[in-house]
Amino acid sequence: MKIRLLLAAFVLLLVLCGSVFGEGVSSRGPSRSFRRSLISSLPAGIAGGVAGSTGTTLLFPLDAAKTLRQTNPKVYSSLGSSLRALLTTRANKVGVTPATLRRLYSGVGVASFWSFPSSFLYFYTYTAFKGALPLSGPLLHSVSAASGNAVSSIIFVPKEMIKQRSQMTGMKVGECISTIFRDKGLKGFYVSYIPTLFRNVPSAVLRFTIYESLRSNIEAVKSIGVDGGDERGGSGGVMFAVAGGVAGSAASLLTTPLDVLKTRMNTGDFSGVVQCAKYIARNDGMKGLFAGAGARAGWSCAFSAVGFGVFEAVKSALENGSENRNFGRVGVGDGDGVGGNCNCVGGRCELKKLQ
Numbered sequence: 611m612k613i614r615l616l617l618a619a620f621v622l623l624l625v626l627c628g629s630v631f632g633e634g635v636s637s638r639g640p641s642r643s644f645r646r647s648l649i650s651s652l653p654a655g656i657a658g659g660v661a662g663s664t665g666t667t668l669l670f671p672l673d674a675a676k677t678l679r680q681t682n683p684k685v686y687s688s689l690g691s692s693l694r695a696l697l698t699t700r701a702n703k704v705g706v707t708p709a710t711l712r713r714l715y716s717g718v719g720v721a722s723f724w725s726f727p728s729s730f731l732y733f734y735t736y737t738a739f740k741g742a743l744p745l746s747g748p749l750l751h752s753v754s755a756a757s758g759n760a761v762s763s764i765i766f767v768p769k770e771m772i773k774q775r776s777q778m779t780g781m782k783v784g785e786c787i788s789t790i791f792r793d794k795g796l797k798g799f800y801v802s803y804i805p806t807l808f809r810n811v812p813s814a815v816l817r818f819t820i821y822e823s824l825r826s827n828i829e830a831v832k833s834i835g836v837d838g839g840d841e842r843g844g845s846g847g848v849m850f851a852v853a854g855g856v857a858g859s860a861a862s863l864l865t866t867p868l869d870v871l872k873t874r875m876n877t878g879d880f881s882g883v884v885q886c887a888k889y890i891a892r893n894d895g896m897k898g899l900f901a902g903a904g905a906r907a908g909w910s911c912a913f914s915a916v917g918f919g920v921f922e923a924v925k926s927a928l929e930n931g932s933e934n935r936n937f938g939r940v941g942v943g944d945g946d947g948v949g950g951n952c953n954c955v956g957g958r959c960e961l962k963k964l965q
Contacts, residue, residue: 647741651734657925658733662725665916670721671696671714672909674777679902680873681778683894689905717776720783724769732762733921736818748819755814760807767806768799774876802875805883809868816861821918824853851919858914863907867899 666673671693678692686692697710736758743750775786790798828849862869871886880886890898 644738644742647738651737651741653925653928654737654921655730655734656928657921657923659726659730660924661917661920662729662732663722664920665913666725667718667722668916669909669913670718672905672912673721674714674716676902676905676909677774677777677873677877679905680870681877683898683901689902689908713780716780717773717783717786720769720776721773724765728762728765728769729917731765732758734758735761748823751819751822752815755818756811759810759814763803763806763810766810767803770806770872771799771802771876774873778877801880802872805868805872805875805886808883809865809872812868813861813865816864817857817914820857820860821853821914824856825850828853847919847923850922851915854918855911855915857918859907859911862910863903866901866903866906869906870899870901 672689675689675693675696678695679686679689686695694704696713697704697706699705699707699710736754739754739757740750743753745753771790772783772786775781775790776783779786781789794801831849870890871883874880874886874890875883878886878889880889887899894901
């Protein structure tokens with residue numbers, strides 16, 4: 611019931627945003643402008659999907675260790691101790707064996723596979739809203755990030771549920787799915803939807819606001835050629851990755867209690883957020899809400915650095931490829947390049963704005 615109410619509220623938010631958008635740009639045709647934003651955001655969505663899958667696969671062992679630490683902070687006092695536990699063999703020795711590798715990567719398939727559509731929806735919605743809403747600055751980034759998160763969580767939440775159950779129990783993905791569905795039905799996959807939004811929306815707002823601010827500074831530096839590279843190359847990729855790492859670690863550190871609640875609800879049996887929070891406070895103290903804060907910040911730093919770095923690189927490649935294809939089609943049969951959709955002056959060709 612709560613999930614349906616939340617989704618209904620989000621749909622209402624979309625309608626209200628659309629109304630505001632329509633009032634702000636009615637003279638330009640809001641529906642046409644919004645459709646253009648949806649189409650132009652496709653490269654960003656694809657780039658986001660690739661970035662999400664890449665980051666999830668590369669950093670999955672660290673994520674597994676973080677999940678184990680948050681599930682039982684009294685037993686696992688650090689990320690290192692939980693990582694050693696995952697690498698401990700039956701002979702009570704720490705080593706890399708087929709069994710420990712299976713434990714480290716239990717659930718990686720479903721996580722990586724579903725990371726693509728989840729991240730696609732996230733970046734696609736974020737970019738589409740950012741290009742369509744009549745807002746600016748941090749407010750624009752905040753609303754766009756919150757919208758992208760609400761949409762992508764429809765896929766992200768059940769994916770996280772299956773992944774974390776698999777990490778903690780060692781069950782195969784199919785077994786996890788059948789167990790959850792048998793015990794709680796379809797709603798069992800969404801028990802952490804509310805705490806996930808409580809965690810992800812503030813985290814996304816902080817992450818994207820910080821990143822966009824750093825990104826604008828990077829673009830300003832690149833535009834004057836300080837990095838010595840071309841407009842999209844040079845050290846820009848590294849700078850985007852660093853900016854993503856800084857934004858990710860800051861956002862994750864501040865929202866760790868919300869992440870702990872989400873993890874406990876995914877791996878435990880709680881009826882609601884309040885019951886889960888009381889249980890943690892009673893058994894682990896207030897510090898239990900910050901279990902794994904350092905590890906999570908470090909993991910998020912690496913994940914965001916990889917994610918934003920890959921995102922910018924793939925998006926740039928897709929946009930450049932699209933521009934090159936459009937350029938190759940323009941002015942075909944016009945000979946001197948005059949007329950059609952192309953203006954050529956002094957050896958430089960530019961696309962005319964389509965009417």
